[in-house]
Amino acid sequence: TGGTKTVYSWDTDKGGMSQKTETVKSHSGVLKNPLINLNEEIQRLEELLKSTSEKQSKHSDLLSRTLYAFRAFHEVREYELGFYHSDLKAFKLNFDEHLRTNPNSEIIGELNRINVVLQDFITDIEAQDLRRTEQSVQQSVLLVREKYEATKVLEVGDKVIELKRIRGWLLSLSSRSSEMHEQLEQDIAIEHEIQVAKESQTELEQWDTSEIRQGRTTDPFVGYKRQVIIMTENDPDIIQSTSYLAEKYPDNTTIVRMDKNGNYKVVYGLKLNEIPKGDIKVVINAHGNPGGIRNRSIEEIAEHISIIDRAVGKDSGVRKVSLVACSLGGDYVKILLPELRKKGVSNTKVSVRLVPVIVDADGRKIMSNSVEGISGKYRSNALKKTYAFNEKGEIIPVDSYTDEHYDVSLSIDKDGSPKIERIYGNKRLSELKGPLKVFVKAESFSETEQMLHQFKDVLPSGASIAHLSIKTPKDNDWFAQGNVLQQTQNLDNFGERLNASIVVYSDSEDAQVSLAARNRDSGVRIIKGDTCFIKDPLMLKNAMVILELGGSESNQQYLEFRGDDFDADIHVEIFHEGVNQVPMTRETLKNLDLISQVTQQSIADIDIIVSTTENLGHYLELVKALSDKYKVTITVHKEIESGASVEWLSKTPQDSDVIVRTPPHLAETQPHNDKKLQDWDTPNQEQI
Structure with a gap:
């Protein structure tokens, strides 16, 4: 109309129509979102997807993605639409290709209608973009910065995708003026961020995993909506203890792998933005010592916790932080709490262990302090401290075991x-x-x-x-x-x-x-000092399993049995792990004496299962000592990759010396190994 309008009215004095021309008021600053009326389209798509007929099955993926896009665009703010123009055009091309390859579909009418709707959306966005004012461009700059900040709490895979999207927006905005280009370049080092995030994504995906056992009867989870466990490194002990912690509350746990840069990957449980609103408990599962958490500064730990706090969204927050790391000390928390407050995490309390800590198979944290004569202590106010801010902003100790x-x-x-x-x-x-x-x-x-x-x-x-x-x-x-x-x-x-x-x-x-x-x-389970006695109803009758963890300042042993139904001499199995955890011979003899606390039955035989054959001298000594004391058959088995084991050493009461056998994968080539197949018709005894 050229910016004018004609107004018609009835003139009672003249007894006829009259008209006048007026200037139209401009409303370009309040443009209507062309995607705002998507409710009808969303409802039609939902109805279409409910059908399970064969004629629609080949279209279900495309229709599902279209529904997802419509729902997402329905929530987009008016001034954000231009940023999604390229995404929408790419989606439209895929839709066109699907129509081209399915020209005779029984729902071609619905598909064509949806395609027209998509084109209308694109046209409306392009028209709107042409009408953008300088003010809306500045608004877009602010939006880019806002979205860039939001990427800092995204899971690393989503972070890479969103950073690439922001890069496209930056290029679009930067092309509008050199001044804007320089301004954005100073604020956002996008290429570097993308590269770091991609490297983190690759690294985090390569971390080892441990299965979380499901279906166990677990304790009720009270007081928090969820616990989020942060793993700080790809370490076997950290991975195993994280599994134990998660299995205690499997339905209320999220596990996050997080690197030094704060990039993270959720490997178990709900995504952070899917966690129901409420109080959150964060568990930092890491190695520690009086100097701090390994490979992390206090500022980095504070940032890790802050990322969780921001990622769970509004109406939620981190209310408890549990530092499951050895020997940190109370001073660590007194430095951490102010760092957390700087990052917006102020209404929380932080607990710390002053001594070495072990997470047992039930997810409980056992502390030890051999210097003070306290070993294997659970829930000790002397060995665990908790701190928080009071109303005056002072850091004070609070009860670690409040009810x-x-x-x-x-x-x-x-x-x-x-x-x-x-x-x-x-x-x-x-x-x-x-x-x-x-x-x-x-x-x-x-x-x-x-x-x-x-x-x-x-x-x-x-x-x-x-x-x-x-x-x-x-x-x-x-x-x-x-x-x-x-x-x-x-x-x-x-x-x-x-x-x-x-x-x-x-x-x-x-x-x-x-x-x-x-x-x-x-x-x-009953823990006495460094020994854990385990009654397991799934164990074999008249058997005892001993796991020995030695070779360090803190020796530990686990004795496992079925119950109180011993009625014959018992079979004993002793498990040793890595070469650095093998106990001294005198320690093994001492641990076998612990059997008397469970049963007075005699020992029938002893099997020792080891993971390496490196320590031959020690095991020759051990087998001889056990044979001399118990007068029974002693056998040492080497574990192999298949989960089975092969006999390595043995001694019966009748043997004068320990018999050494070479495990198959270490065997040297023997003459009969090279015989042709036809020469094995009548193998000799050695070949058998």
């Missing part, structure tokens, strides 16, 4: 009845439902069990005790009496009667047993 993340906290009242100390979320007893995680301040074994049965009886229908965390008093050690076999059976019976998993630990720093745990599959 806030249990559904119910109980103690025993004077009359022996259950006393409810706290219910999570300030709920009423009648509001409890589902499997409950319960903390108990215990008294004697019998008093505690009696109280728990009373509590079980008053629970509302639909609520049940699933897991018990029991803290025993200093003057009432549940494990001071009886041998290990009796103790494991007592704890198993206790848990079976309540149908719950159980963890028992003492309030005393010098208790005989630092941790006793019972799973709902009747598996029991």
Whole structure:
């Protein structure tokens, strides 16, 4: 209309029509989003995809991608549309090619209609782009910077894709003026970012993996929406312990591999932007020492945590950080907390271990300190510290083992009845439902069990005790009496009667047993010092498995057995791992004496399974020492790649010396190895 409009009206005085020409007001600054009315198209596509008929199956992938694109563009802001022009044109070309190769489709009408809609969108965007003002260009510059900042919390694969997209936008904007080109060049080193992200992506994808066991009966996860475990390096111990931590709460865990640059890859669980809104717990699983976390500065650790905090989005936040690294010390946290606050993570508390820490197979963290005579300690206020900011902005110590993340906290009242100390979320007893995680301040074994049965009886229908965390008093050690076999059976019976998993630990720093745990599959673990006794109902009867981890300042051993049904001499298997973890001969002899805490049956024979044949002298000495003491057959087997093993050393009571056999893959060529096939018709005894 040339910027004018004609207004018609009825003139009552003249008794006829009148008209006048007016200038049209300009609304170019408030352009309508041409993709805003996509609801109808989205609904039609959804209906089309619901059909499972054969005629549409070959189109389902294209239609699904179109639906995804329409949904995405429906959320795009008006001034962002120009950035997606090239993506939309590329998608349109793919759609055209699909139509060309399927000209006789039974839904060709729908496909042609969608193709027209796509072309209309492209035309509208191009027209809109021509009308852009200088103000909208500046707005686009701000948008590019905003999106560039957003890439810093994306998973590395998505980060590479988004950085490449931003590079295209930068080229488009930079072409508009040299001044804008220089401005953006100074702000964003996009090519370098893409290269670093691609290198990180390749590296992170090559890290070793460990399978997370599913289907196990696990503890309820209370107090946080999710735990995010950050692995800082491709290390076998870190990978294994991460699996143990995840298996404790498999349905509430996300595992992230993260490099020094903060680039990360989610390898288990929900993506960070898919985590439900709420409080998040971050676990840094790394090697450490009094100097800090290996290969990471405090600033880098703070940035790692900040990335998680930003990636989970609004209405969520990191409320707890657990540093599962050895011997960091409290000063580390006092430096870390201010760094976190600088990066916007201020409402959190951070826990640290002051001594070496091991994650056991149940995902529990065991601390040790041989200098102070404390070994294998679980839940020690002396060995673990937690800090947070108070209201004045001061860093203060807080309780490391607060009961806030249990559904119910109980103690025993004077009359022996259950006393409810706290219910999570300030709920009423009648509001409890589902499997409950319960903390108990215990008294004697019998008093505690009696109280728990009373509590079980008053629970509302639909609520049940699933897991018990029991803290025993200093003057009432549940494990001071009886041998290990009796103790494991007592704890198993206790848990079976309540149908719950159980963890028992003492309030005393010098208790005989630092941790006793019972799973709902009747598996029991009791840790005494450096020894872990394991009752496994899946074990063979009349057998004992010993895993020895020696060769360092902290020797550890695991003794595994089926239960209390020993009725014959026992078969013993001893497992040794790498050459650097082989214990001294005297340590192995000492560990075999521990069998007497489980059974008085004699040893029938001993098999030793090793991963390497490098330490021949040690094993010759060990076999002879065991043979002299127990007067039974001793055999050493070498593990091979197939998971099987081959006999390496042996000695029976009748043998005067240890017999050495060369494993097949190390064997030297013998004359009969080179015989032709026809010469093997009548092999000699050596060939057999």
